[in-house]
Amino acid sequence: MSGRPIAETAYAKINLALHVRRRREDGYHDLETLFAFVDDGDRLTARPAERDEIMMRGEFAAQLDDPFGNIVAKALTLLPHGRGWAVELDKRLPVAAGLGGGSADAGAVFRMIEATRGLPDDWRARAAKLGADVPACVRSEACIGTGTGTDLASVANDLAGTPVLLVNPRIPLATGPVFKAWDGEDRGPLPEGNLRHIALAGRNDLEAPATAIAAPIAEVLDALRETGPWLARMSGSGATCFALYDDIAARDAAAARFAEVRSGWWQMTGVLR
Known part of the structure; x- marks a missing residue:
């Protein structure tokens, strides 16, 4: 350097x-x-x-x-x-x-x-x-x-530039307990196709066990879905959830609403790389 x-x-x-x-x-x-x-x-x-x-x-x-x-x-x-x-x-x-x-x-x-x-x-x-x-x-x-x-x-990236809103209820959630709470059921592989199709047809198998441990995750997801994204889902083992939008105006309107009515929640806006 x-x-x-x-x-x-x-x-x-x-x-x-x-x-x-x-x-x-x-x-x-x-x-x-x-x-x-x-x-x-x-x-x-x-x-x-x-x-x-x-x-x-x-x-x-x-x-x-x-x-x-x-x-x-x-x-x-x-x-x-x-x-x-x-x-x-x-x-x-x-x-x-x-x-x-x-x-x-x-x-x-x-x-x-x-x-x-x-x-x-x-x-x-x-x-x-x-x-x-x-x-x-x-x-x-x-x-x-x-x-x-x-x-x-x-993988071919057809989602670069997609507006995204991240929201976390300020609850730290360790990965180990979430995996331990997974029910062990194999629900099948990732679908094939472009990123948008895989995301829409896919799932997060850790969402249910994470929500069982940290109930506010479900509240975050419900609130995100009310803002009209084309996808809202938990990331990783939680507790952060994301919402994807077709335009920046919709994302920013959602972020402004969260800042007003859920000021205690952490949020970050951006676009997918």
Whole structure:
């Protein structure tokens, strides 16, 4: 890295569809998911330093109580990047929210290192060590994930530019209990087709168990559906839900309504990448 700082956005991840196929003997689950990414999220800035340093600010920074044990620090230890980086993380995405916030932060670190030094050939394996969503978050492009979510296949993206509204009732929801509450029923594979068809014909198998644990998720989904999106669904293991609209005006009207009548809920607007 030169003396000038570099910056990167950690794009919010959403699962347009998430099919849980089976619980594996190793304790993980076989998944089929359609990843998509919003054009906004956490913000990272890095400067050269004598040693690695992590500084955090932003609305949700207080929820990350160990700056040197978080995923940004772990990503730095996995990749050669010079003597040291001083990284400032503006934590704008809620934690434990189904948006891959930590994975997105790690993905941003990978892209920053790629831009300055390049990535090693085995970067995908290194990314997978940090979490199942991290390989997808490195590229932050729409794709299909299988296995535990780390086996990725490209897909034609007909939804780029689609307006999206993210809403979270400010309830952190750990992934483990949601998977544990899944009923174990295989409801079938992802459908084939373009992104819009897969999203509409697909489902999120974790929506029911997550709602059983955190009832406000159902309230968020009902409120989103009242705003006229062509799709409203929970992302990942929750509790964030998303709504997709055909035009920005409809999205912004929905966001304004939420700000007025649900001011306690977190929200973010953007478009799909």
